[in-house]
Amino acid sequence: GRPWKFFWLIPYPNWRLLFPNFKSPLVWDVFAISTYLTISTTFLFIGLIPDFAVLRDKETNPTRKRIYSILSLGWRNSDREWRHFAKAYLFLAAFSTPLVLSVHSVVSFDFAMALTPGWHASIFPPYFVAGAIFSGFAMVWTIAIPMRKWFKLEHYITLNHLDATAKVVLFTSMVVGCAYLIEFFIAWYSSVRPEQEFFWNRVFGQWWWAAWIMLLCNMALPMSLWSQKLRRNPAWLFILSLFINLGMWFERFVIVVPSLSHEFEPWQWGGYTPSWIDMAFLVGSFGWFFMWFLLFVKQMPVMAIMELKEIVTPRFKNAHGHGGHH
Structure with missing residues (x-):
């Protein structure tokens, strides 16, 4: 009931000379959620690499260009890069799927145990x-x-x-x-x-x-x-x-x-009866989410190039008005 003490659940050498109880589902939560967070963040970032590269090439402001250069990891849009990218993305997607099962099962154990x-x-x-x-x-x-x-x-x-x-x-x-x-x-x-x-x-x-x-x-x-x-x-x-x-x-x-x-x-x-602090936590969590979400929408593309690349028809097909709707 004291979320600000969350670090008590993380197994690390500490000044309290206490170690978390590995029989507790709250400790399993730490492992499940931190794994889920790491994989989800990696998945999101890898999917954005081609988009960062486009932003890097179009950007005129030197500071922003430098940031996008770092984030795009030297992406050059070559055929070889796309091939490796597709494999890495598929691997992460496959890796994330069982994590959906593990994370929510472990969260349910907090109650079920x-x-x-x-x-x-x-x-x-x-x-x-x-x-x-x-x-x-x-x-x-x-x-x-x-x-x-x-x-x-x-x-x-x-x-x-x-x-x-x-x-x-x-x-x-x-x-x-x-x-x-x-x-x-x-x-x-x-x-x-x-x-x-x-x-x-x-x-x-x-x-x-x-x-x-x-x-x-x-x-x-x-x-x-x-x-x-x-x-x-x-x-x-x-x-x-x-x-x-x-x-x-x-x-x-x-x-x-x-x-x-x-x-x-x-x-x-x-x-x-919820106190004003409880209500503030609830409203604040909405504010926290929408702040990050709107910042993302403002700075990053909302549709990934990688998702659209396969459905947008090449320009030369449309030269004579053919192939536009396939």
Whole structure:
């Protein structure tokens, strides 16, 4: 509960003469998240190398030109470089995929390894992985759909792309919905009184409003994506993405707060009202994200050359008006 002490979890020789407990899932988190962060950052940077080279060649300001030269790692746009680049990029993509499974499974162990009612469940790892893909795609919509409109990228981010992502969101929504229902079934089937009381309390007790917002946003609204018309409607997908982001935030709330407020000892039961500090952390995290995101959009290309190189037709094909739409 004291995030500013995060360095207590990192295994290094220290003045406290303490070493982290490797049986704790919080320590596994440190390894999973630091690996994920390293690979994701490398993946992003490598994908940007050809773009940095173009910016370097076009830049007139000597300081900025120097920065772009360093970042582009001497890229000369040769055939050999592109070949190695494609292999490295594919390797990193393949390497990142299992990390998605490991990171979100380990994050779920933070809860699943505890004995708290509502947490102690073996379904958490696949449920968190599906939830991560689900909310991740929704966040991509939240960002990409307005940018597609403002920067006129409709020819690059097509309705077919949106349709394909909508199918992924629909599928992961059903997986997450299934996980919610299995949680109730397992609580009933276990015959563990505190567990049963907790789940009853979750939907009909003190925190009913949070649980129903979560179920509505994550299970009910995405069912609209069975309609092809809505899957290909950017305005609806953007609105739905905001609901899904809200629903996934409430999922975190429903997992953390009701479980801790309704543990085994009735004399420990209580409520929770966020303080202004809690709210400031929440608003500040949005500000932190959008600051970096908008700085990136301002300074870097939003569409990678590497992604477009294969779909943009060579100029000589269009000399006589042929081949423009292939």
